[in-house]
Amino acid sequence: MSKKDVTPLVEAAAGNEPAPARAAVPALELADVGKTFGSVIALRDVNLSVDPGTVTCVLGDNGAGKSTLIKILSGVHKPSTGVFSVDGKPVDFSSPRDALSRGIATVFQDLATVPLMSIWRNFFLGNEPVIGPTAFGFMATKSAQKITKAALLEMGIDLRDTNQPIGTLSGGERQAVAIARAVHFGAKVLILDEPTSALGVRQSGIVLKYVLAARERGVAVVFITHNPHHAIMVGDRFYLLNRGRMIAEFVRGKVQLEDLIQAMAGGAELESLAHEIQSIRK
Amino acid sequence: MSFLAPTGNINLATDDRVAETPWYVSILRRPELGALLGAVVIFIVFTAADTTGQFATLSGAAGWTDFAAPVGIVAVFVALLMISGEFDLSAGVMVGTSGLFAGLLISELGWGVWPTILATLAMAAVVGFVNGLLVVRTALPSFIVTLGTFFVLKGANLAITKGLTGTVRVSGVDQADGFDSARVLFAAEVPIAGANFQITIVWWIALTALATILLTRTVFGNWIFASGGDANAARNAGVPVNRTKVILFVLTSMSAALVGVMFLLRLRGMQAGQGVGQEFYYIIAAAVGGCLLTGGAGSAIGASIGALIMGFAAVGIPYALWDQDWVSTFLGVILFSAVLINITISRRAQGGRKK
Numbered sequence: 107m108s109k110k111d112v113t114p115l116v117e118a119a120a121g122n123e124p125a126p127a128r129a130a131v132p133a134l135e136l137a138d139v140g141k142t143f144g145s146v147i148a149l150r151d152v153n154l155s156v157d158p159g160t161v162t163c164v165l166g167d168n169g170a171g172k173s174t175l176i177k178i179l180s181g182v183h184k185p186s187t188g189v190f191s192v193d194g195k196p197v198d199f200s201s202p203r204d205a206l207s208r209g210i211a212t213v214f215q216d217l218a219t220v221p222l223m224s225i226w227r228n229f230f231l232g233n234e235p236v237i238g239p240t241a242f243g244f245m246a247t248k249s250a251q252k253i254t255k256a257a258l259l260e261m262g263i264d265l266r267d268t269n270q271p272i273g274t275l276s277g278g279e280r281q282a283v284a285i286a287r288a289v290h291f292g293a294k295v296l297i298l299d300e301p302t303s304a305l306g307v308r309q310s311g312i313v314l315k316y317v318l319a320a321r322e323r324g325v326a327v328v329f330i331t332h333n334p335h336h337a338i339m340v341g342d343r344f345y346l347l348n349r350g351r352m353i354a355e356f357v358r359g360k361v362q363l364e365d366l367i368q369a370m371a372g373g374a375e376l377e378s379l380a381h382e383i384q385s386i387r388k
Numbered sequence: 389m390s391f392l393a394p395t396g397n398i399n400l401a402t403d404d405r406v407a408e409t410p411w412y413v414s415i416l417r418r419p420e421l422g423a424l425l426g427a428v429v430i431f432i433v434f435t436a437a438d439t440t441g442q443f444a445t446l447s448g449a450a451g452w453t454d455f456a457a458p459v460g461i462v463a464v465f466v467a468l469l470m471i472s473g474e475f476d477l478s479a480g481v482m483v484g485t486s487g488l489f490a491g492l493l494i495s496e497l498g499w500g501v502w503p504t505i506l507a508t509l510a511m512a513a514v515v516g517f518v519n520g521l522l523v524v525r526t527a528l529p530s531f532i533v534t535l536g537t538f539f540v541l542k543g544a545n546l547a548i549t550k551g552l553t554g555t556v557r558v559s560g561v562d563q564a565d566g567f568d569s570a571r572v573l574f575a576a577e578v579p580i581a582g583a584n585f586q587i588t589i590v591w592w593i594a595l596t597a598l599a600t601i602l603l604t605r606t607v608f609g610n611w612i613f614a615s616g617g618d619a620n621a622a623r624n625a626g627v628p629v630n631r632t633k634v635i636l637f638v639l640t641s642m643s644a645a646l647v648g649v650m651f652l653l654r655l656r657g658m659q660a661g662q663g664v665g666q667e668f669y670y671i672i673a674a675a676v677g678g679c680l681l682t683g684g685a686g687s688a689i690g691a692s693i694g695a696l697i698m699g700f701a702a703v704g705i706p707y708a709l710w711d712q713d714w715v716s717t718f719l720g721v722i723l724f725s726a727v728l729i730n731i732t733i734s735r736r737a738q739g740g741r742k743k
Contacts, residue, residue, distance in 0.1 A: 232626030
């Protein structure tokens with residue numbers, strides 16, 4: 107075993123401050139949502155509610171249904187059953203653009219930025235500021251560069267040169283820019299797809315910091331991950347997804363890291379697996 | 389939140405290992421740098437090897453720009469298309485197709501030159517649109533789709549020309565209405581200090597400037613880079629990737645038609661095989677000019693410099709009394725070295741990032 111157990115540290119970072127009380131109207135809500143692809147049931151009876159100014163973590167192992175859940179929230183897929191509401195009103199998104207127009211921004215793990223393009227071009231991609239007659243479509247390049255720098259600084263990202271290709275940044279910084287971009291363009295809900303899974307410890311730290319920065323600005327953050335350590339440090343609410351079902355729900359202050367790890371690994375399942383491996387070794 | 393430090397205090401993203409960007413790095417990042425250095429070197433080599441004393445004079449310049457302009461006009465748009473991540477192998481044969489189309493409208497149907505030019509550009513726009521639509525709808529590589537268009541048009545050029553005129557040449561356009569006025573705009577010679585410069589050079593420079601502004605200063609330019617850099621990320625950000633690509637196919641095809649019309653007016657006729665093989669010149673010019681074959685990076689000015697290098701070679705090699713047959717070999721070597729230099733430079737400028 108490791109010489110030093112970091113669990114207390116991680117738990118200390120999470121703090122004991124109780125999660126904010128439930129908002130009257132959640133920013134996002136899924137009620138008994140299910141999704142089937144042909145005969146495959148990807149999700150069933152999922153209930154989830156995400157409040158503004160909180161971080162809601164969705165934890166799950168591979169194949170638990172996290173990707174399907176993200177795709178429903180971001181408007182890629184429609185739920186087969188159940189109700190998906192935004193700000194208390196049922197919605198029926200037919201594309202990610204619809205979700206985006208309702209203030210739901212999704213930062214996909216590797217598909218958030220175009221590596222060869224400069225940081226400021228990436229920042230304004232899809233939201234380019236126009237100068238002069240709209241028909242000509244001239245981009246306000248100078249002010250775009252300034253705004254990029256300022257908006258990134260506001261989120262605590264200090265980059266000297268917004269003209270460098272974004273591919274020269276580290277993975278964590280790229281995710282951070284993508285988060286800052288979503289926040290800057292007024293995202294009310296920010297869905298992060300495994301933002302730390304491909305990153306080292308230090309890089310993950312950068313991303314987690316900006317997750318909290320977004321939360322402080324009143325954004326409802328949905329943080330999808332399979333890393334309980336990262337989740338517990340930033341999360342207010344925790345949902346555990348296993349084989350397409352929500353198997354547990356936790357609230358900050360009443361959850362220990364051990365609980366999350368246990369629940370994620372499927373408790374009993376892990377126990378029987380341990381026995382099985384043990385019997386093989388004998 | 390104790391670890392959410394206020395900005396500037398303990399800031400993980402402020403990395404002291406990141407130095408201020410020095411001025412020369414921003415120059416090194418320019419995609420056309422390799423082409424520009426190459427052009428200077430090649431110019432010096434041909435000036436030194438010149439046996440006529442004409443290469444580095446105005447009349448020499450008239451010669452190499454005459455070769456470079458028609459290549460450059462199309463290469464600039466092929467470059468934009470390549471930056472968006474697509475190829476157009478049918479751009480060369482489109483020069484012939486549009487010249488023949490225009491020639492036949494004039495000689496067979498008795499159309500005036502000006503309406504013919506408009507109809508030819510419209511025809512080219514349709515061909516480009518079909519190319520683009522096939523590429524985005526079938527999701528086949530544009531290499532295959534436009535290779536198909538290339539051969540369809542190549543065959544049609546020959547068959548239709550032979551079928552209608554009985555020869556492999558369309559001629560007799562100089563009797564048509566508006567021939568002289570159209571020549572002023574598309575095929576005139578402008579004498580400057582005793583050297584005859586082609587009017588096509590003006591088109592070439594103007595279109596290079598236009599394409600550069602489009603690419604670097606407009607919203608559409610941002611979409612071009614994004615479509616070629618990472619189409620998925622671009623779509624996630626709300627960029628209409630398919631529309632961007634289709635528009636670029638249309639522009640490429642229309643630029644080829646413009647050159648076709650220029651050749652028709654200048655030569656007073658058109659061979660059925662005209663333009664075939666030129667598509668590789670365009671791609672070479674774009675690649676020499678710093679366009680990535682995988683898309684996402686490049687420049688329109690670079691492609692024009694690439695075309696200029698070809699002009700240097702086409703005029704410089706006979707002036708140096710070298711065997712003319714080696715021109716293609718020379719261009720092949722240029723292509724290879726320029727792309728190597730471009731990649732090395734951009735890797736350095738990007739801080740050793742792979743790819």
